[in-house]
Amino acid sequence: MFIIAAGGLWALYIVLGRRLAHATRGANGLAPACAVSALVLAVPGVASARGALFDPKVIALCALLGLLGTAIPYAIEMYALRRVPARTFSVLLSMHPAVAALVGAAVLSQGLGARDIVAIAFVIAAGTGALASAARVRAAQ
Numbered sequence: 001m002f003i004i005a006a007g008g009l010w011a012l013y014i015v016l017g018r019r020l021a022h023a024t025r026g027a028n029g030l031a032p033a034c035a036v037s038a039l040v041l042a043v044p045g046v047a048s049a050r051g052a053l054f055d056p057k058v059i060a061l062c063a064l065l066g067l068l069g070t071a072i073p074y075a076i077e078m079y080a081l082r083r084v085p086a087r088t089f090s091v092l093l094s095m096h097p098a099v100a101a102l103v104g105a106a107v108l109s110q111g112l113g114a115r116d117i118v119a120i121a122f123v124i125a126a127g128t129g130a131l132a133s134a135a136r137v138r139a140a141q
Contacts, residue, residue: 010093014086021081030074038066084134091130098123 020029046053053059081089098120104110112120 010090014081014090014093017077018081018086018089021078024078027071027075027078030071030078034066034071034074037070084131085137088130088134092127094123095127 020033023029042053049058053062077089080092084092101110101112101116101120105112
């Protein structure tokens, strides 16, 4: 049930994100969304961290994390949503866990089993195929 819900929410994200990408210029639609999510997440953050969250160092680190971990990646996704078909974008979105696994292996010395490597290879092949297919469709138009 959770897998179906997650798939449905990813589909909703792609559809709504594509609409937002086409309705705004640059990353203008992203700024209000990031501000709202920061406010929503600040409430439980302040409740659990109490006064420690108001330390200027912590605020600076949170801002840096928000920029590098959310704002820039979502701005890149908005750019992609304007330029590639939704079906191609959805396949490329499946690369997130594969990239995370590779970073975990390289940076954190987390091991990858043979099955993990084969799965990552399939995801990369699907992404490559989706991009090649989208390029052929665009060239034919």
